[in-house]
Amino acid sequence: MLKCDFGNLHHEVERLEAAGAELLHLDVMDGHFVPNLSYGPMVIKSLQALTDLPFDAHLMISDPGRYLDEYVAAGCDAITIHVEAVPQPIPLLNRIRAAGCLSGLALNPGTPLSAIEPALSEVDIVLVMSVEPGFGGQAFQPSALEKVQQLRKQAGQDLLISIDGGIGPETIGDCADAGCDLYVAGSAIFDTESYQSSMDEMKKLAAVPAS
Ligand code: ZN
Secondary structure (H helix, E strand, O other), X not given: OOOOOHHHHHHHHHHHHHOOOOOEEEEEEEXXXXXXXXXXXXXXXXXXXXXXXXXXXXXXXXXXXXXXXXXXXXXXXXXXXXOOOOOOOHHHHHHHHHOOOEEEEEEOOOOOHHHOHHHHHHXXXXXXXXXXXXXXXXXXXXXXXXXXXXXXXXXXXXXXXXXXXXOOOXXXXXXXXXXXXXXXXXXXXXXXXXXXXXXXXXXXXXXXXXX
């Protein structure tokens, strides 16, 4: 939801629902962990009133533990923190699960899988960043695919693997082949005329049953 029209959130959510989006991925940036600022729990809470879609909050913030309760209260269904921001993430992942949310752990392109391995048993979703976090519209980094493959081999089928950054018709098929379950697309939807046809095309390429 970083690339949507914030002046027309109601309309944007309606278009995404109609196009068959399965969840809304909310990029939260604090101007510290990443250089940009985006939105926080108040905006997420107001989005809640507009849809029943699950909310997946991607916290690109330095001290997620401090604000966690606000994101839970805002109605997030999954909350993802960055291992670069929280190198010992297990206690926080446990708090996320205890709050009834899916726990997510994200890693940047330059961070090795070994950084998240000790925490994997407490993680429901690993978010593999295929661009540097902080800006929409960047080119996909193919090295992310190796990470996904390796993670899928290591973690088996129970773990959800999500990929974020540069996802579109040119890249989504490779992500599916590598073993991804969830695809975060921004420009590939919001910069097109028809969300429906963009989403249908990508679902086909990822062999996700169209809804
Ligand atoms: Zn994201």
